Amino acid sequence: MVALAFFAGRSRSLAIATNVGGIPYLNSLPFYYGALTAVWCAIPSLVVLLIWNFADNYFISNMIVAELPESALELVEGKKDLLVNQVYNVAEGIMPREMAPDYIVAASERLEVILWWNRMLLAVVCLSIGILGSLFVWMKITPKFKARLHVEGVFLGVLFVSACIAILTTVGIVFSVLFESIKFFTKVPITEFLFGLEWSPQMAIREGQQGSSGSFGAVPLFVGTLLIAAIAMIVAVPTGLMSAIYLSEYADRRIRDWVKPALEVLAGVPTVVYGFFAALTVAPFIRDMGIGLGLDGFMTISSESALAAGLVMGVMIIPFVSSLSDDVINAVPQSLRDGALGLGSTRSEVIKQVVLPAALPGIMGGILLAGPRAIGETMIVVMAAGLAANLTMNPLDSVTTVTVQIVTLLVGDQEFNSPKTLAAFALGLVLFIVTLGLNYLALHIVKKYREQYD
Template identity: 70%
Template sequence: MNASLLLLIVALLSGLAFWAGRSRSLVVAGVGGVRTLNSLPFYYGSLTAFWCALPSLVVIFLWSIFDGVFIEKLVHPLIAPAVLEAAHGNMDLVMNQVRNLAASHVSAASVDPSVVAAAERLNSLENINRWAQAGVALSFAVIGAIWIWLRINPQLKARAKVEDIFRWLLFSCALLAILTTIGILLSVLFESLRFFQRVPVTEFLFGLEWSPQTAIRADQQGSSGSFGAVPLFAGTLLIAGIALLVAVPTGLMVAIYLTEYASPRMRSLIKPVLEVLAGIPTVVYGFFAALTVAPLIRDLGLSLGLDQWLAISSESALAAGLVMGVMIIPFVSSLSDDVINAVPQSLRDGALGLGSTHSEVVKLVVIPAALPGIVGSILLAAARAIGETMIVVMAAGLAANLTANPFDSVTTVTVQIVTLLVGDQEFESAKTLAAFALGLVLFMVTLGLNYFALYIVRKYREQYE
């Protein structure tokens, strides 16, 4: 029985349990009716449905985590030692071959007979495992539903128990988010520490040359690699800075115009058009930057004679930054618009009543009051700009140049992370592990931006009664 069918059966049983629990509550209420019950019949049904679904879902979740490990442990003894020796003792490589054969992705005629036997055993164990999982999960569902159904009586505080279950579910979701964040951080941190065992931290953080090409084999003549990440940091900051110079003033001015000056008809026309920009795929922005903006900037630079002092490239940070700035305008304008709209109208009326002009009200009252939300919108836009990849690849290139020239080609941290993880380089190499070090630095930079934003919010926040 596959997982989808099993979950569907659990959902149907839960619906049946809800009906049974609700009906049971009406029966035990007797002639006094619903008024004699501690809670409404809906809560008795919900409690029964929860006790039907939750135990079975926990069983399915835990079973799915550990079943693969036990099954593979039972398959390992069937593999001949010669096969393991041919794989240099790498059992994962052999098991990958066994799984491919079990899924009929490779022909059985081209593999060792012990591998064929292991694949047959794997298929048999997985079939038994699926039915055993279904049987145990459905048994827990039925037992849980029957147990709580028998306990239904007028004194049972079903509503309080249902609310407790919801409270624990919400707590579990919050805990899951925290644990996921910690897991991501630890996975990146451990791989980064392995990288820093091969490359000094000072070389990575302060080195001025980025050339991560390394020899794949020990007997291969190749570069030992240069892992100075300063060109990547500089390129990321240059492109993100250009994008923010475009998006923040434009988005903020648009928000102020829409909230303070535009008529309702004009607002209803402009706001949806602006928000359409957020739904355009980044690859479309990349095409626009590569085919239209980048050649236009290059031709403009050449026509102005800037090539005599600056390098003018067909792929430039300016092209990527400008298009990226257009892309993140809705992030600034929409959030700032909502925040400015939330400023109490009484503040505007009071300032106008004291003789302030409309522009003075906006500058001295509305913007300070909405500053925390505006800072949040700018932070979101900055994070979006720092994490963008497709536009940079198509419009700014892959060259790790250390330059402040916006007409030159540069690359960013996110682009290099993708580049390092693509290809035939082994995972243990410094080239691949460098991607995790870059990810760790990006995480720390984002954390610093969040802390700075919180500091600004606390310092300039306006509180009203």
């Protein structure tokens, strides 16, 4: 129908154009008249459709409730929804008719009728709005009608709405996490959460159970997260940076064409696969090596270690660091390199004394962007770092991270209002704030750097 409206609008404008002496005498190209007609056909009916879909449940429920006998309605408010649900279930055949009371069956039959009418009415209304909309524009098509401006306006609106969707979603996430966290902080003081040294999120399922008082000191999680992220950065930053320097300054085109996609493949490996690798290959290897070196006399050596998780996570971030650094190194103007080379610098002098200092802010930005990835990474640490909330700086011991705890707290059957579950939201909030801060800082630095050369 939309296509039809498009062609109708277009052909009318063409017809008018021949009357006034050709397309150049129209205000806009025929395409715009067609597009505007199509837009007027589609958008109002889509809007009606959306609103209808949101609203009809409410009205239909009310109609059903009105139909129900007094005896059923004497129940409390909470049960009313239950009754409506029953009616729906019977109507959809989920619940056998024989099991339901008579008045429910009657209501469900009524519901089916209402739903049918609802659908028909919706279709008729949408179609007629579409036709009316396109007719409205179709009538208005004259040589002076500025269809182009209207179409551009609609286009702008669509772009704006798309931009808003992402932002609104973020805001929604922030608020949902924030409210749950506030609920958590009414049960557990925020100071205990942020500064407590012991993490054992156990809550009694029934009164008087052993270990019923959980403790929610998140410091061991923060330390574990930072330890693993630090190990990852120690691995990723020098390797990524040096590979970026090699690729952008030394490698000839053939090697570059081959290595760059390979690095990007590394970025595309699912983190679960990295997790296998960390848990099954790297972690035992590190444990054996630690024991082989005789370190087990001095410190705990666990088969799940921060080092294993950090190393593999570092490998995961290498392409991230290297591709961002590669971009900023390439953004350093060739004229600077020429200037340094023209003075008789060697290649490494050019890189060390001119290219890297010029690219440094951008590289710092890249590193700061990689940081949140390390902090927020979940699968590798779930599989390789362990669950024990040890407060330790020993990289061979098992530690746990914020993300791992969020996963364990929310997996399985949980009572939704217990501090145990709510703690996950508080952790999520902390994670969100930290990564948001780092991202903001990184983008700020990168932006400042860009201004320098553009």
